[in-house]
Amino acid sequence: MAAARENGRQGRFCMTDVPSDLLKVRAPAPDWYHANMADAGEERFVDVDGCAVHYLSWPAKRKPARGGLLFVHGGGGHAHWWSFIAPFLAQTHDVASISLSGMGDSGARDSYGADVRVADMRGVIADAGLAGPVVVVGASFGGFMASRFGQTHGDELAGIIVCDSPLRPPERREEDLNRRPRMGNKRHYESFEEALSRFRLAPAQPCDNEFLVEHIGRHSIKREPEGWCWKWHGGAMDNSRFGEPFDDFLAEATCRKAYLYGEKSAIVDEQSRDYIRGLIGEDAPMVGIPEAHHHLALDQPLAFVVAVRSLLAGWRLS
DSSP: OOOOOOOHHHHOOOOOOOOGGGGSOOSOOOHHHHHHHTTOOEEEEEEETTEEEEEEEEOOSSSSOSOEEEEEOOTTOOGGGSTTTHHHHTTTSEEEEEEOTTBTTSOOOSOOOHHHHHHHHHHHHHHHTOOSSEEEEEETHHHHHHHHHHHHHGGGOSEEEEESOOOOOGGGHHHHHHHSOOOSOOOOBSSHHHHHHTOOOSSOOOOSOHHHHHHHHHTTEEEETTEEEESBOHHHHSGGGGOSOHHHHHHHOOSEEEEEEETTOSSSOHHHHHHHHHHHOTTSOEEEETTOOSOHHHHSHHHHHHHHHHHHHHTTOO
């Protein structure tokens, strides 16, 4: 593993100081969740252009591995958005989940952009040893970043799976910009418990799996000198991150593509799906997950796993 080193603000990775007991979910949870959390991945860091990038790693249980999978979270997320999902896929694949720089336990940078994110992902793929055919699975904002990877380095990938990333026709762009919350600033709380009580999914949506929302919330909090706060750097979360041509990224990705969406998603409606179909092409799989809202892996985790496995099988990667 490449060493994560101190290098001023850019190289500093997050030291959360969160006692392990505070990370344990209190809500009732099914057996599969407890089994997967007993295999929650090895915590690792890799230095990418002077920034310590955090990720979790699960080597395949069955050797040889059928390839590699890299999971990429949405805006303001972190590697633990996938820690309850990854062990299902690690039966046959080497799996890693990344915390993009400026988010989760990764270090901060002076500036961000899709090409920086691609460098983060390539660094993790190399450090984790995800050899063979590699598929990048990106949720929401992470799907935009996976698309940029496929556009600029598609020859390095077997495919990308984009999950409920909101792409709208050009005539709806202004509506889209007005819809996005402004998250560049954050407040501090006196206690971990107070911060956890303020955790909300964005965009707002119902989720029947309280244990998974709690899991995400508990892993989204860190301690700074001013108090407890969310694990993201303000510069990584301002609205400038939406200023790139994400639809071009997806349309011009040179690897295989697939798109998963929630049939109850509030931000990927029928008009958006028609537009996305034109971007990925008629032959690319586009699959709706019943009863899922925007956060597919939280709403329908087992159906999500089946969908990913099915796509890999269709691409002859499982």
